[in-house]
Amino acid sequence: MRAPDAPLMLPTRADTVRLIVWVLAVQALFWGLGLVVRPSAPDPAFERSRVSDIVLQNADGTQTPLDGRANYYLGTEREATFIGIVEVARPERGLVVFVPRYNRFASLTVNGETVPSSDAPSWRANRMGIKWVVPAQLLQQGPNQLAVTIQRECCKAYLARLIAGPPEALDVPIQQWRMQSVIPSFGLMVLGIFAAIGCLMVSRSPAYRTIAFAAALAFTGMALSGLWAIDILTPSSEPVYVAAGQMILLATFAGLVALADRWFPGEPRFDRPLVIASLVFAAVIITCSFVSDGVTPLFRNILEGAIVVLANFAVIASLKRGLVADRRLWTPDAAVLLLVPAISIADLIAAIRINPLALNSAPLGVLGLAILLMLGIVRRGQMLSQRLEDANTLLDARIAQKEAELEVTAERLRVVEAEAAVQRERSRIMRDMHDGMGGQLLSVLMLSRDESAPRATITQTVEQAIDDLRLLIDSLDSVGDSLDIALGQFRERAETKLRAAGMRLVWSNRLESGAISLPPGPILTIYRIMQEAINNAVRHSGGSMVSIAINPDDAGGVVIIIADDGKPDPATWRKGRGLENMERRAAEVGGSFVLETGAEGTSITITIPKV
Template structure:
């Protein structure tokens, strides 16, 4: 019993919650009195809803009074607030229940406001509806402008909560989404314009113009206040809509392939014809011209289907399937808007579907931009990898070439060094050995002379060997090495060597060849002093002169017997040979001497940069 006592209230509450809400009643007929501008009112007649002014006087302005009865709502409902919902109402309207004004949109006959661009919800006062057992009289006063799509949809009569949900859904479908589409078209149109500016791709330029033209149509459908008076605004919207549709058809052909001149001329002809018909329709008040323009645009879209279908079947373009689906949806939406919204066949409608279908092309362009960007990134990466491989291969080839060149240079240097050594040995040691051989072959040769010849040959050999040592441009090392080689001979001959050599800076032109020439010049000078000068002291100086010009000076002087300035030491090897060696390294050799005053050998070697 306890469980049943608990279950019974729950069951009753569930049954109460399950009670259906009051149904939405739809009124589909009305008594209408039509008034065409400049003509007497027509007699009252029963008309079916929706009521379209385009079916009464499409080229003229006017008005109408529609009378309906609101049937009593089912009894027992808890809803105290009720309302009326119109899918479309206008162009300007006033709604009365009984003699009481319950809603007004614009002033009757004032074209600055259009109530027909969105659903209209009338919230009825509670005291007007509450307790009403008999039908309530409903009167709708309307005014219309030609070519503006004015009229009255079916009337929905129900509790307010249900109608608010329906009104929110219809407003989302007609107005809010139009604002979203306008923002999307504006954004993608700007992006396409930027891409066209940098790439000059006709695909992006075409879509940019189409998107910007479609933005006006969507802004008009959003229900915002018009920036221009009617019918100027209507003409602008119609022409921009024609541009929007025609350029999107051109965009589809450009996205699939490079169209022929004939196709481009056909699309251009459709574009300008539709734009011209739209402008003339409003200028001449001939709605049939705008209807013909819409039919022409639909026909152009249908004519493009076979080409798109062929590309989709053959798979020649990655976006062909998406373009085919979007194109078919756009054509279906265009036919719906032409037949039902524009002409009113099959039950008139005030909700155009073309803006919803056309937004698919925005998504397709976004996908194409992403795909092209991704493809470009992959191509750049492949190119970078290819360039890296080519650079690496070229570096390998250059390294191999440099190695081969270095090997060749080393071999050339070795060959040149061999040739130099052969020449020096031939000219120096070889000549001394030949002289020694001649002495040996003579009867009664002087051993002292033979010994001097042997020592001179050894000195020549040592100079050749010393020139092979690494110098690093240091001439001081060259002079010190020569001193080390000759010091024993000088001491044995009783000569005192006075050494005055500055700290000489390194020179890049002090090479084994130049070192050999300097050593041979000085060796020749020392040898002449030992043989002929009868000196007691010999002095070697080396100084650096900063200049200008920068130069190095080497002086070899003795205090011997000297010789005439225009001659040469008796029995010497000859000053011409020493001057020739000096000239070979870019230096100048001068000799200063006088009988009884010794001799001075001066080598002036300038720095050449």
């Protein structure tokens, strides 16, 4: 399909030749099929009982011999009386007279006496034929005159053949002939009903809704045309019956136009004109149905011709739009769709001029239109499927493009995040060095300038600075390690410090290996809390043992309990700055800090939640 911004490609000579070949091939196939399925050879019983030498009764009483043109006898006016002579050897057996096909409204007189039809009064016959049973009292041995009067709504009156013979010879052949005649119309009705139902089922999908409604309308018209052609279920007046046929014609062509308008690419262009024209034609048809004597033949021909011509104009305009969009792609569709004007023109000619092929092409044409509708739906499905595949391909390409762009963006974000993480870690280290070792070194500097400061105090301050530096280094070394391994490194330093103070360390670590991992910042904070607890035990407890128990809690975090066995004097115990720092640092990592002291010693409990 041509893109909206693509240049219009002029058709080449090869494209034109290809279109002509397609059109000729499709037309030859359809009309060749029409010739193949022409009416079969007459029943032998009909041929044996056929009345020959039929003449036309003129208005002035004269008679004109007729040559049956392919077995069709034509009058020159809307009403014609055809007269034939039949020899009856045994009048007591009665006589059956049958006209297989005629125009409409036939009446029979035998030897000047009117004979009523033996068919039901509601039968309009026509394609079903009409049958008379002549009683024996109206017959005479030898020649008998049969006069069949045919009326027609427009143009010429005609009848196919005039069959006359004994009942035992014609009753069964007439039944068989009628069954063969009704099957195509009945089949067309059933096909139209089921096809219309199928289209309505397809219309539940939004992608097929409008085209399915259009096809359902045309199929409904075809189903009604089959019922209308059977001609036995319409005991109405002639104007109403004619109006019903015209409404069926209007519905069928409206559906075909709507379908053709959506068959080819581009937005539908005839929806509004189609609705307006349909309403106008429907109003005219309904008005004519109330005319008691019916409208004139000329007006009927003009009305039906206008419906056919306007519909074909819209169909041809639609297929032209498709050929302009892409002649190579839409050539087969245009060739098939051109059957619509070909069939409708043939049927229009058949309404004015009678010939066997035209009479046979009418039901074949309706079936051909039904096939066109099905092909249109299939083609529409192919178009939508192709559009869906193209859309999926385009979507996949755009998704791949966006994924590549997202990957580039994600890589840039990863680089930025990595740089930000490095910067944050640098800031944290600088802050930790400033708050910890920096403050302690500043204290050493101030003490060194004070000549009265004890040497032990200076030494202690330097040792604290060194311890803090080691804690910082240990926290940086723990990158990638779990909490149990990081705390294991702290154990070595705690044992060294306690041993120097004459105390021992009882260590218990029940964390599973690799269960909890923390970044360097929180690990350093935990180190400092534990280091402060060790320092307090060494300085103030007066005990001989410090225990450190590390256990997991039920919420997935960790609980650290540091206890000593000292007995501090309650009178001298007070909460200092070190305990406040421990509480603050526990809060920084989202944990809690609890201090307990008693006769058996002092313990602190640090709870670190799961990260």
